[in-house]
Amino acid sequence: MSNAAKHEWVTEGLHAHYAQRLRVDEMLYDSNTEHQRLKVFQNGQFGRILTLDDVVQTTEGDNFIYHEMLTHVPILAHGNAKRVLIIGGGDGGMAREALRHTPVEHVTMVEIDAGVVDFSKEYLPMLSDGAFDDPRLNLVINDGALFMKENTEKFDVIIVDSTDPIGPGEVLFTDTFYGHAARSLTEDGIIVTQNGVPFMQGDELTGTLRAFQALFADASCYLATVPTYAGGPMAFGWGSHSDKARNVSLADLEERFAAAGIETGYYNPEVHKAAFALPNYVKKLF
Ligand code: AG3
Incomplete structure (x- = not known):
C-alpha cells in the first residue's frame, strides 16, 4: 500500500475538473449544521482546517x-x-x-x-x-x-x-x-x-x-x-x-x-x- 493510501483524506469538490486533497491527521469534528456539512480536522502542513460542504474555508496556517x-x-x-x-x-x-x-x-x-x-x-x-x-x-x-x-x-x-x-x-x-x-x-x-x-x-x-x-x-x-x-x-x-x-x-x-x-x-x-x-x-x- 502506498503511503498516501494509508491515510484518510478530504477531497475538495469545488471545481469540475480539478481537485485538491488534504490529509486528515485527525478528524476533530464532522457533522451537519442547520445549513451545511462542517468538518474541522488536523493537517500536518496547515494545522487545523475548516471545510464547509468539503470546500476549504480557512486554515490555521494560511x-x-x-x-x-x-x-x-x-x-x-x-x-x-x-x-x-x-x-x-x-x-x-x-x-x-x-x-x-x-x-x-x-x-x-x-x-x-x-x-x-x-x-x-x-x-x-x-x-x-x-x-x-x-x-x-x-x-x-x-x-x-x-x-x-x-x-x-x-x-x-x-x-x-x-x-x-x-x-x-x-x-x-x-x-x-x-x-x-x-x-x-x-x-x-x-x-x-x-x-x-x-x-x-x-x-x-x-x-x-x-x-x-x-x-x-x-x-x-x-x-x-x-x-x-x-x-x-x-x-x-x-x-x-x-x-x-x-x-x-x-x-x-x-x-x-x-x-x-x-x-x-x-x-x-x-x-x-x-x-x-x-x-x-x-x-x-x-
Ligand atoms: N471564505 C472564502 C472561501 C473561498 C473558498 N474558495 C475557493 N477555494 N476558491 C473563507 C472564510 C474565512 N473566514
Whole structure:
C-alpha cells in the first residue's frame, strides 16, 4: 500500500475538473449544521482546517493572508474607518483583524450559521483570538442578504467574507445584495468581497464586478495568493463611491500602517499597492 493510501483524506469538490486533497491527521469534528456539512480536522502542513460542504474555508496556517488582505487593505485605504460590517466570517478571523485597528469603534458581523460560530470558538479558537469577547463586536445571527436589505445604518467598510456562490452563500453574489450594500456605505466607504480564484472561477469575479461597475464610481479588484485556495491568486472585489481610497499614496499608507502598530504576516503598504496590479487574464474578466 502506498503511503498516501494509508491515510484518510478530504477531497475538495469545488471545481469540475480539478481537485485538491488534504490529509486528515485527525478528524476533530464532522457533522451537519442547520445549513451545511462542517468538518474541522488536523493537517500536518496547515494545522487545523475548516471545510464547509468539503470546500476549504480557512486554515490555521494560511488564514492570515486572506483575513489581513480583506481588512487592512480597505481599512487603511479609507484612513478613518470607525464602523465596519462583516457579512459572513463566522470563524471570527475577519473580526480578529478588523478589531486590531483601535480607531474602529464598532464591528457588526452578520453570520447565517450559528453552528459555524459555536464550532469555531471551540475547535478554532486561534482564528478569532478573543474577537468574540471584544465589546466592540456585535454578532448578529441572520441571513446577510436579509440584514442588508433591512439595514439603515451607514458603514465605512463592508467586508463580504462569504463562501463561494453555492449553497447559503449564493445570495451574497446578487445585484440586489450589492445594491443594498452600496446604499449602506458612507460617501467614501468601501466594500470588499471574496471572489474566488479567477483562473479557476472567472465567472465569480465577472459577476461581482459587473454589478460594482453599475453601482460604484470606482470598481476594481486586488489579488493575493492563499495556498489552500488553489489555482493561483484569489481576487477580492473592490467598490467605492469615490476613487480616493484606491488611489491612496504609498507614503500615506506607510504613515497609517505605522500609526496602527499592527503586526502582520502578509500585509504591508507595498504589498497593498502591488495587489491592485492585475495580470491581463484578470483584467479581461471585467
Ligand atoms: N471564505 C472564502 C472561501 C473561498 C473558498 N474558495 C475557493 N477555494 N476558491 C473563507 C472564510 C474565512 N473566514
